Amino acid sequence: MLDIRRIREDPDPFRAALARRNLGDAVDRLLEADERRRSVTSRVEELRAAQNRASKAIGAAQGGEKQQLIDEVAKVSGELKELDPELAKAEEDLRSLLAEIPNVPHESAPDGFTDEDAVEVSRNHEEPPVLGFEPRDHAELGAMLGMLETERGARTSGSRFVYLRGDLVFVQFALMRHAMDVVVEKGFSPMIPPVLVREEAMYGTGFLPTDAVNIYVTRDDELYLAGTSEVPLAAFHLGEILDEDDLPIRYAGYSTCFRREAGSYGKDLGGMFRLHQFDKVEMFAFCTPETSWDEHERILAIEEEILGNLEIPYRVVNVAAGDLGGAAAKKYDIEGWLPAQQRYRELTSCSNTTDYQARRMQTRLRRAGGELEVLHTLNGTATAIGRTLIAIMENHQRPDGSVEIPAKLHPYLPERARVLAPRS
RNA sequence: GGAGACGUGGCUGAGUGGCCGAAAGCAGCCGCCUGCUAAGCGGUUAGGGGGGUAACACUCCCUCGGAGGUUCGAAUCCUCCCGUCUCCGCCA
Numbered sequence: 001m002l003d004i005r006r007i008r009e010d011p012d013p014f015r016a017a018l019a020r021r022n023l024g025d026a027v028d029r030l031l032e033a034d035e036r037r038r039s040v041t042s043r044v045e046e047l048r049a050a051q052n053r054a055s056k057a058i059g060a061a062q063g064g065e066k067q068q069l070i071d072e073v074a075k076v077s078g079e080l081k082e083l084d085p086e087l088a089k090a091e092e093d094l095r096s097l098l099a100e101i102p103n104v105p106h107e108s109a110p111d112g113f114t115d116e117d118a119v120e121v122s123r124n125h126e127e128p129p130v131l132g133f134e135p136r137d138h139a140e141l142g143a144m145l146g147m148l149e150t151e152r153g154a155r156t157s158g159s160r161f162v163y164l165r166g167d168l169v170f171v172q173f174a175l176m177r178h179a180m181d182v183v184v185e186k187g188f189s190p191m192i193p194p195v196l197v198r199e200e201a202m203y204g205t206g207f208l209p210t211d212a213v214n215i216y217v218t219r220d221d222e223l224y225l226a227g228t229s230e231v232p233l234a235a236f237h238l239g240e241i242l243d244e245d246d247l248p249i250r251y252a253g254y255s256t257c258f259r260r261e262a263g264s265y266g267k268d269l270g271g272m273f274r275l276h277q278f279d280k281v282e283m284f285a286f287c288t289p290e291t292s293w294d295e296h297e298r299i300l301a302i303e304e305e306i307l308g309n310l311e312i313p314y315r316v317v318n319v320a321a322g323d324l325g326g327a328a329a330k331k332y333d334i335e336g337w338l339p340a341q342q343r344y345r346e347l348t349s350c351s352n353t354t355d356y357q358a359r360r361m362q363t364r365l366r367r368a369g370g371e372l373e374v375l376h377t378l379n380g381t382a383t384a385i386g387r388t389l390i391a392i393m394e395n396h397q398r399p400d401g402s403v404e405i406p407a408k409l410h411p412y413l414p415e416r417a418r419v420l421a422p423r424s
Numbered sequence: 425g426g427a428g429a430c431g432u433g434g435c436u437g438a439g440u441g442g443c444c445g446a447a448a449g450c451a452g453c454c455g456c457c458u459g460c461u462a463a464g465c466g467g468u469u470a471g472g473g474g475g476g477u478a479a480c481a482c483u484c485c486c487u488c489g490g491a492g493g494u495u496c497g498a499a500u501c502c503u504c505c506c507g508u509c510u511c512c513g514c515c516a
Contacts, residue, residue, distance in 0.1 A: 005473095041474060045485040052485090055497045059442040070496045077496075198507095241434065366434085370453070370469080 112320030139271030229253030350380025
């Protein structure tokens with residue numbers, strides 16, 4: 001949620017920033033709703049002040065004088081009752097507008113509206129490596145290994161659901177453990193959060209109301225399945241005031257993630273690139289506004305370290321302003337090279353959501369001097385299953401369909417699983 | 425699934441119609457005092473939204489889980505909703 005007072009005081013920067021999201025008129029709609037709300041508010045408040053004064057006098061008055069004062073104030077009360085719906089509507093209009101308008105992109109987010117407009121900022125290799133043989137895609141490798149069951153997944157649950165089997169399960173565990181170890185060493189404290197969450201948590205993170213189509217909802221309990229542990233991690237401090245001295249606060253959440261993937265029909269079918277259910281280790285940070293951009297780079301560096309450890313060729317792109325999720329002011333995607341697709345595909349990402357989520361969550365910070373302020377939040381993927389497994393399988397495959405698991409994962413693996421071998 | 429209790433400020437907790445945005449304690453902050461530390465003494469500290477200011481000051485409105493209602497007036501009375509906890513049952 002944006003800060004309506006700052007918009008009122010200095011709307012032009014907001015106008016310009018939101019125009020980059022194709023929402024050039026949003027600021028004026030906001031200002032209009034704000035103006036309406038304030039004018040009704042001041043009328044109502046004048047009447048209420050009169051009513052309060054009268055009530056005080058009545059409390060002190062006696063007998064007939066009392067009755068007379070009561071009769072007089074009735075007129076004011078009547079007027080107030082009439083204005084009430086008007087005020088409620090004005091407030092609701094502003095509130096719902098604010099709820100759906102996304103964060104303002106940071107100046108360093110490039111112009112544009114699609115993933116094509118993202119700007120590469122770095123990579124960990126020169127040219128994509130050439131395997132020297134015709135690479136198989138991960139679905140084929142998974143089938144050859146007998147470790148990825150897509151048809152049976154579909155039979156049980158529908159498309160975009162899979163079974164992982166055999167040693168690939170241990171590779172997932174190894175990956176999770178490795179990612180967790182890396183991020184914990186960087187100061188993130190481990191968490192296993194709830195994945196079914198209340199509406200406030202979804203609203204606070206900005207997934208509701210705008211992204212409702214992508215969220216699973218339980219039928220009888222009005223609980224939502226989190227698409228990322230960002231949701232419960234952010235909500236961990238919902239409504240709280242954190243001491244400046246305690247910041248930054250960093251959590252690493254391990255959870256299963258559920259996404260409806262509405263609107264992605266036909267994209268990335270087969271295999272496990274785009275699943276309705278996958279496991280992920282997610283970083284989440286609460287910090288002061290003045291440190292959040294540094295924190296963002298820090299999180300990016302951790303993500304790069306993890307992919308580097310996995311010996312995956314990747315590049316980092318700065319996502320275009322118009323392609324950002326609603327809460328983000330800036331986002332990096334790290335795209336891993338997938339030999340079978342001959343393309344870079346998103347493996348992880350990290351966003352600075354500045355004060356957008358924190359304001360919705362009412363998570364604030366108390367400065368050493370006692371002042372209250374909305375803080376900043378950030379999130380980033382440490383490792384996401386499905387995609388990271390794909391990158392490992394495709395990049396470390398051998399001509400015979402076996403897969404070498406990167407050395408950094410070996411300490412977490414049964415020895416036989418250091419190489420995944422096809423069934424003969 | 426059945427029964428009951430409760431929701432008040434940063435925290436604990438009092439408050440059953442006007443003197444209450446709210447006792448007391450804790451915690452925090454500012455002083456004082458005391459070789460240091462600890463203790464002690466005095467003062468002070470809720471949040472949000474308008475107006476106002478260069479910024480303060482000042483001022484008004486709202487907020488005691490939420491939404492309605494009764495009343496001139498509600499933390500307090502009524503209705504509904506939400507949430508939390510406890511006991512019993514069931515259960516990974």
